[in-house]
């Protein structure tokens with residue numbers, strides 16, 4: 103199966119082509135995508151780009167929806183939880 | 186600006202059927218869809234890979250000579266009359282139309298209970314969608330809860346993906362389910378579907394009159410407390426899929442001025458909304474499943490293309506699908522206990538971390554929004570608005586464009602047409 107390489111919170115991981123960024127995060131063992139305004143860990147909920155709980159920083163662009171964006175070669179993903 | 190005779194928003198079953206029917210009637214059609222491939226929720230990830238029906242529709246869409254299908258394109262706001270502002274990965278653009286068909290579908294109804302914000306708790310269709318995106322589920326213990334036929338379909342999919350489905354907890358009770366089930370054998374297609382589900386689900390426990398009261402864990406889900414009559418127990422699991430049915434995505438229709446009733450866009454027999462030249466089809470006009478979405482989409486497509494005679498034969502199919510949907514709605518009506526699950530400290534608005542007690546003192550959505558910021562975060566009340574309408578009977582009001590958080594460049598384009606409060610939406 104074709105693979106793509108992405109970097110999650112500084113650590114490289116190789117995932118099946120077509121995987122969402124949310125999938126790459128889960129495969130990398132990152133369970134939280136963001137911290138809520140009171141500091142609680144949050145993760146993807148609706149799966150369809152509506153709830154905004156899955157937002158992460160992709161290639162320096164904040165607030166991207168990890169459940170909707172497909173992994174691309176060399177993509178840099180950073181979660182709030184890692185900050 | 187690109188301009189088309191007919192623009193369809195949404196490429197789920199309803200939008201696909203609308204586009205194909207309109208184009209095959211000779212109209213110039215453009216389909217705008219936020220997703221990466223046509224298919225919407227039920228045919229997620231490309232319609233070809235699903236049923237034969239799905240593949241047939243996908244082929245007609247692809248082969249349509251006069252159809253421009255634009256994926257990764259979110260419609261964010263109406264501009265002037267007959268013009269929409271869309272956002273694409275490469276920036277904003279405006280699209281003009283003579284007639285508009287809204288087929289924006291539905292999202293899940295998620296209700297708050299203690300612990301529902303923990304990582305590991307998702308919607309039911311939500312978990313299914315995440316797995317289709319590649320989220321690993323093999324070997325994980327999952328509780329599937331909430332209400333409706335989606336619980337069974339998703340649990341079967343979870344089993345096939347190697348998850349350990351611990352329990353399916355349906356909040357509706359056996360009396361209602363049996364009354365409904367007793368009528369199923371009348372319809373061979375649905376009976377077959379039910380039998381297939383049973384075969385996949387095998388001995389998976391299914392409890393009716395059962396619901397999740399609480400989710401436990403520190404930074405991640407570890408267990409749920411289930412309630413079944415007087416019985417209450419703790420079920421260890423890594424994943425809880427919990428959803429209580431669907432709510433129409435009617436925000437864009439509302440910003441266009443279309444009348445909304447009980448959350449759904451109001452349409453007449455010809456799928457026309459209260460605004461001339463704007464039609465609506467599929468779940469945005471009422472939750473009725475894929476068959477209704479296909480019939481409504483085709484009717485809307487033919488009407489918009491000026492071929493009402495072609496729509497005629499589809500009316501009976503639409504009526505049957507809607508009758509079935511009404512029975513489903515009755516069968517899976519939500520029990521009162523679900524409104525009492527949130528404690529004072531349970532977060533209701535996930536974007537702004539507004540808890541139940543802070544909301545309960547307000548008389549309306551508007552008042553709560555002004556004083557607590559409930560519904561003012563990036564989801565723009567899509568999750569908490571639907572939840573508070575169940576919890577408190579509130580109706581979200583005064584939808585303002587844009588209907589989704591947008592890049593600043595896009596916003597500046599809209600601001601020149603409308604006067605938008607920048608602070609509130611960025």
Ligand SMILES: Cc1cc2nc3c(=O)[nH]c(=O)nc-3n(C[C@H](O)[C@H](O)[C@H](O)COP(=O)(O)OP(=O)(O)OC[C@H]3O[C@@H](n4cnc5c(N)ncnc54)[C@H](O)[C@@H]3O)c2cc1C
Pocket residue numbers: 148149150194195196197198199200217218219220224225226227228258259260261288289290291292293309310311313314335338339431434437466467468469474475478588
């Ligand atoms: C998460 C989820 C999973 C589901 N899974 C199943 C299932 O497995 N089986 C089943 O029978 N039913 C399922 N359903 C029910 C499903 O909604 C219907 O069966 C069917 O897909 C409805 O078709 P539709 O065309 O009305 O809407 P949808 O299929 O919802 O399609 C709407 C489309 O419009 C797009 N859209 C919405 N707003 C905009 C906008 N502003 N700009 C651009 N595009 C937009 C969406 O991205 C989507 O592609 C699911 C529902 C949800 C919410």
